[in-house]
Amino acid sequence: MKSYEELLLENRAWVKQHLYFDPNFFKRHAEGQEPRFLWIGCSDSRVPAEHLTGSGYGELFVHRNIANQAHLDDNNVLSVLAYAVDVLKVHHIIVCGHEHCGGVIAAQTDTATGIVKEWLKPIYEIKGKQASQLATMSQVEQQNTLVRWNIEAQVDNLKQCPIIQKAWERGQGLAIHGWLYELETGLLKSLCYHDHI
Ligand SMILES: [Zn+2]
Numbered sequence: 001m002k003s004y005e006e007l008l009l010e011n012r013a014w015v016k017q018h019l020y021f022d023p024n025f026f027k028r029h030a031e032g033q034e035p036r037f038l039w040i041g042c043s044d045s046r047v048p049a050e051h052l053t054g055s056g057y058g059e060l061f062v063h064r065n066i067a068n069q070a071h072l073d074d075n076n077v078l079s080v081l082a083y084a085v086d087v088l089k090v091h092h093i094i095v096c097g098h099e100h101c102g103g104v105i106a107a108q109t110d111t112a113t114g115i116v117k118e119w120l121k122p123i124y125e126i127k128g129k130q131a132s133q134l135a136t137m138s139q140v141e142q143q144n145t146l147v148r149w150n151i152e153a154q155v156d157n158l159k160q161c162p163i164i165q166k167a168w169e170r171g172q173g174l175a176i177h178g179w180l181y182e183l184e185t186g187l188l189k190s191l192c193y194h195d196h197i
Pocket residue numbers: 042043044066067068098100101102103104
C-alpha cells in the first residue's frame with residue numbers, strides 16, 4: 001500500500017518527467033482546455049478513464065460518481081453537462097459503466113444504506129420494473145444485466161436532458177455513447193450510440 005507521502009513524491013517525478021521532454025508542457029496547458037470528450041463514469045478506482053482509453057492531459061472532461069449516474073435533478077451532473085456542452089462544446093459524451101460495479105451490486109442485493117441508497121434509487125427502480133425477467137437469471141447474470149441496463153438508462157436520461165436537446169436543436173455536433181468496461185479483460189464495449197445531427 002502506498003503512503004500519501006509517496007503520492008506527493010510521485011507527483012514530483014511526474015512533473016520532472018514531463019518537463020524533461022517538454023519544458024513548456026504545464027505553461028501551455030495552463031492557457032486553456034479543448035477536450036472533445038465528456039466522460040461520465042463510476043468513481044471505482046479500477047476504472048480510471050484516462051488510463052484505459054490511453055488519453056492524455058486535456059483530452060477528457062471527466063465526471064465520476066457512484067455507478068455512473070446521470071440524474072437530471074442533480075446539480076453536480078447538470079453543471080458538468082452544461083459546461084461541457086455549452087462552453088467546451090465537446091463532440092462526444094461517453095457514459096461508461098463497468099462489470100463488478102459495487103453500486104449496482106448494492107442495489108441488486110439491497111445492501112445500500114442512507115445517502116448511497118438514495119443515490120442508487122434509479123437502479124432500484126430498474127430492478128423493480130424488471131423483477132420477473134431478472135428472477136430467471138443467476139446472480140452474476142443479474143449483476144451484468146443491471147450494469148448494462150443502468151448504462152442504457154443513463155444514456156436515455158441524457159437524451160431527454162434540455163441541455164443536450166438544445167444543443168441538437170441548434171445543430172451542434174454531439175453524440176452520446178453507452179460503453180461497458182469489462183473489468184476482467186480490460187476491454188471497452190460499445191452498447192449504444194445516439195447522434196441527432
Ligand atoms: Zn462502479
